[in-house]
Amino acid sequence: MKTVSIIEEYIHYLAGSRHRSPNTITSYQNDLRHYCDYLNSPSNSPFETSGLSVLAEIDLPGRIFEATPQTASAFCDFLKSKFYAPATMARKCAAVEGLYKYLLKAGHVKQNPFKDFKFAKPKRSGRLCLEESGALKLLGSIGNHNWLGVRDKAFVVL
Numbered sequence: 001m002k003t004v005s006i007i008e009e010y011i012h013y014l015a016g017s018r019h020r021s022p023n024t025i026t027s028y029q030n031d032l033r034h035y036c037d038y039l040n041s042p043s044n045s046p047f048e049t050s051g052l053s054v055l056a057e058i059d060l061p062g063r064i065f066e067a068t069p070q071t072a073s074a075f076c077d078f079l080k081s082k083f084y085a086p087a088t089m090a091r092k093c094a095a096v097e098g099l100y101k102y103l104l105k106a107g108h109v110k111q112n113p114f115k116d117f118k119f120a121k122p123k124r125s126g127r128l129c130l131e132e133s134g135a136l137k138l139l140g141s142i143g144n145h146n147w148l149g150v151r152d153k154a155f156v157v158l
Contacts, residue, residue: 006064007032010102031095038075039063067100067113076117093117 011029014020020028040063075096079089097114104112130138139156143149 006103006108007099010099013102027091028095031092032099034092035075035096036064038078065109069113069117072113072117
């Protein structure tokens with residue numbers, strides 16, 4: 001079975017059964033394309049020579065189906081070498097892990113090479129709070145003369 005049809009099948013599954021948003025679908029398609037380019041590159045540095053390939057042209061006989069935990073680790077190292085933000089790397093690896101979960105469930109692979117791989121969780125920044133004077137100034141700038149102003153003021157107060 002061609003890799004492209006498997007990936008397209010997975011994308012349709014995400015859109016239909018999993019009800020993912022169009023933005024998530026687009027991101028996952030790009031992430032999976034990036035992974036396929038990585039696997040398809042002789043040097044495992046696909047962007048240095050050819051740029052992104054068109055998903056419909058990818059044919060990776062066996063490479064996706066023969067990936068190992070070492071492949072997962074090497075792919076994540078590759079992403080780090082390209083200085084992606086931690087959140088971007090986590091999303092890309094999650095997209096590929098989801099593909100392998102799908103392939104495992106469908107019986108196309110024997111293992112999920114990303115299953116036990118630990119992703120660096122993106123650090124969340126702390127909440128920023130307004131000083132009292134800033135909060136009062138914000139509340140004062142919202143009008144009370146219609147229902148939108150009342151609604152906006154309620155959002156700010158909460």
